[in-house]
Amino acid sequence: MEFSCTRQELLDGVNAVSKAVSARPTMPILSGIYMEVQENSLRFLATDMELGIEYTIPIRATKPGTTVVNAKIFNEMVRRLPDGPITFLLSEDSSLLKVRYFGSELSLNTMNPIEFPVLPHIVEGEHVTLTQGQFKEMTRLVGFSASSDESRPWFTGILWDVNPEYIRWVATDTHRLSFLQGTMVSSTVQEGRQFILHAKTLIDVARLLHEEENPIHLTITKSQVLIETEQMRVILRIIEGQYPKYQQVIPKEYKCRMTVKVKALLEAVDRAALASLGKEGSNIIKISMDGNILTIRSNSPEVGHIHEEVFVDREGDSISIAFNYRYLQEALKVFSVEDIYIDLTGPLVPGVIRPIGEDRYLYLIVPVRTV
């Protein structure tokens, strides 16, 4: 095996697959990254048997071959290499990978590539194709609402609700919920199908996508999903468990609708959050309204208290409600529009935030009961 490439190309590949290397591998070989050199491509592969990522970069190869290197060491090495051409050489009678850059040379121990579990070829299953831009929008608008609490694994995922007519994504940690309806380029899904995929992994995958218009293909089997682009193949397990019926918790009506500038509200919430920080801080901000003034109040015994006013357009009742400021702040940060609706029904009923002129998305925020 002999090839050369640049540090940046290597870094892209190694970073992409490192997410799939387990911190506590069940087999020694899984602590490695599998590298396969063909005439003009280098394929990286890593897996922890739950998640597998394969990433291909173009290179100039003199001699094809395969090897497995320790992921942690290789990652650190690539980071420290100088910019400029780097040559890799693995002779057939040796297990030492020689890495040459300028006049220097580094020899790395390798593992036996035959032991490495390569990703299965998945062809059977239902197919869904999206644009990469749509995939990224989905992770950006929905992903952050998923939970990190492993005691209810289904809430750590994003629900894919696929029908012949539509595709919808939902994520919730039960304190807030994001919902997005998207468009598919093509789909072979005949009957409605729901499956849950780990939100963090999808967010990681989205980071590897660079061409908004290019397609991303999904192949969905009973227990696994294969995500493919030109450069990348990712296999991940479908999270088991019954996702609750999300449609039932989205309020259909409202008693109060406010039209709010995202920027003004976000700044006010950021400042109000100051007074809910600290050891005794509850993270709670209280919202009330008078005429066209929305008032945000928060206090903590350590910091003090704050009173913020935001100008809004309001129709309907005046409602007092309290939220954990984080759930409001995180949502306001993802909007690309300037104005949003905030729909409220009562102090114990979830509030709904919708971007104006974009009815594909909504964000549900569950209040905190005070007194």
Added chain:
Amino acid sequence: MKERTNHDTILLADMNSFYASVEASQNPALQGKAVLVCGDPERRHGIILAASKEAKAYGIKTAMTVGEALALCPEAQCVQPRMALYLEISWKIQQIARTFSPLVEPYSVDELFIDTAGTEEIWPSAEEVARLFRHRLREELKIPCSIGISHNKFLAKMACDIEAKKNPQGIAFWKAEDIAKKLHPLPLRKMFMVGSRMESHFRNMGLMTIGDLAHYPLHYLTKRFGLRGEIYHHLAWGRDHSPVSAHSLEKPKGIGHSITLPKDYYRREEIETVLLELTDQVCSRARRLQKAGRTITVSLRSYDLRRGFHRQSSLPAPSNLSEQVFSRVQLLFHRHWNGLPVRSLSVGIDNLVDDHTLQQELFVDWDQQDRLHRAIDDLRARFGSTAILRGSSLTTAGVARDRAKKIGGHEA
């Protein structure tokens, strides 16, 4: 304002063999006899909780088993513990202490700190307060006690443990010059705040006495033990700045319940039944105090009392509802239990905040759960803690009915 000249104002009063003394004070027939307060030998609670002065003379120590104790002194009188009575007497002692100074900090059921600072106009000296306090306890409650006096809590406690308990007056007064003379020659295991584990750490570092610790370079201690190293260094020099706080018990930092099981528990469901009962108790106490906590702690000890775990996990929002807390308790238990038979369990919640707020959730109506639990609390307050029980508490694994009759795990 009058300049305060006398700083030696802190008293630590320790009731001698408290439970045994209370029993003797209630029953003249026991006075001057070897009295043992001990659990029921049949149910493995058979250890000595307290032994009177006369019993201790035979070599009986607290935490021995009843069998061992009776072997040393066959004529000793065994008495079942009456926790409610001890708490009542403890309360009366505090009330007497408060007639001397408002700054009284109950430290445990049988120990309390009194700070006489500011009472100079009323009482001539701290020693006089100590004498009067002892006198009143003896006259009114027939409870003997030892008192240590010094300029901080640590030295008062050491003076009491080391000197007052042994001298006939029952009072010891340590001044600054006693630090080198009386404190430093003591072996480290006698030092307040040093347990057997810390002692062995220190012994491995070649430190045998409190003086050794005091003269050990501070930076080695901080390197090894962090901030705690610094605290030990200052304590070894008799420096302790913690104030006597009359409110220390009013603001609980955490709430916990533990139990030593009447027999080893092997099965997962049985252990979970007990964990659920402990969780219920912890949550109901939190609701009574109007507190909710974010950090859930579970500890478990296996049959040999050596192995086990002590683990924490945090909830997304503070809670005092059993269902929310128990899901975490269960998770910790599943993750960390290695399958060994279980002898003792405990459940706790920390990071307490006021429970005026309750984060609502999608899919579950916690507001309703909250109201349900408060209704159950109310029923129990009016008709007793067994007025309403979970079905699982009626299984053989349940301990709630048995525990309802107890305080701190002993007969009320």
